[in-house]
Amino acid sequence: MGTARIEADRSERRCTVKELRFKEFLAREYDLPPEEVEELLDDARSTLGPLLREVREYARKGDLKDLSRKAHQLKGILGYLGLEDLQEQARTLEKLAGTGQDSSVLFLENKLLPALADFLEQLGVS
Numbered sequence: 001m002g003t004a005r006i007e008a009d010r011s012e013r014r015c016t017v018k019e020l021r022f023k024e025f026l027a028r029e030y031d032l033p034p035e036e037v038e039e040l041l042d043d044a045r046s047t048l049g050p051l052l053r054e055v056r057e058y059a060r061k062g063d064l065k066d067l068s069r070k071a072h073q074l075k076g077i078l079g080y081l082g083l084e085d086l087q088e089q090a091r092t093l094e095k096l097a098g099t100g101q102d103s104s105v106l107f108l109e110n111k112l113l114p115a116l117a118d119f120l121e122q123l124g125v126s
Contacts, residue, residue, distance in 0.1 A: 022122065029082055041123065044081060049125045051077070052116075059105045067104060068097035089115055 026037045051074055058067040071094035078087040089112045096104035120126075 025082060040081075044077065045123050045125055047077060048074075048120065048123065052113075052120075052125070055108065056113075059108050062102075062105070064097040064100055064102075064104060067108075068094050071097055083119065086112075086115055086119065 023034070023037050023041070026032060026040060027034065030036075030040075032040065051070060055067065055070045055074065058064075058070060071090050075087050075090035075094055078084075078090055093104055093108055093112055096107055
């Protein structure tokens with residue numbers, strides 16, 4: 001039943017195969033109807049954009065304490081969405097920044113942001 005609704009939703013708004021699989025995962029994992037999956041994704045869209053801008057800004061300033069705090073928030077969102085690999089990378093960023101390691105900025109730029117890029121594109125987050 002849920003898959004059929006997601007398929008119907010697909011006709012209203014074009015989505016990629018990856019996005020469709022992600023929606024199916026959320027529907028199955030949390031036992032959500034398609035409209036609630038869309039609400040969850042809308043929440044992710046509205047939260048992730050500003051959060052990532054803050055993460056980038058703290059990294060640019062070298063504010064590792066706030067970078068760690070924002071990485072913690074990012075880790076929670078990614079975990080809630082079931083994105084365990086990305087969640088683990090956010091956890092690594094949180095630990096690096098939390099222990100004052102300047103390498104946290106390189107990790108963000110070279111590992112986490114590139115890994116997030118495909119997912120963010122699917123969500124329409126810039």
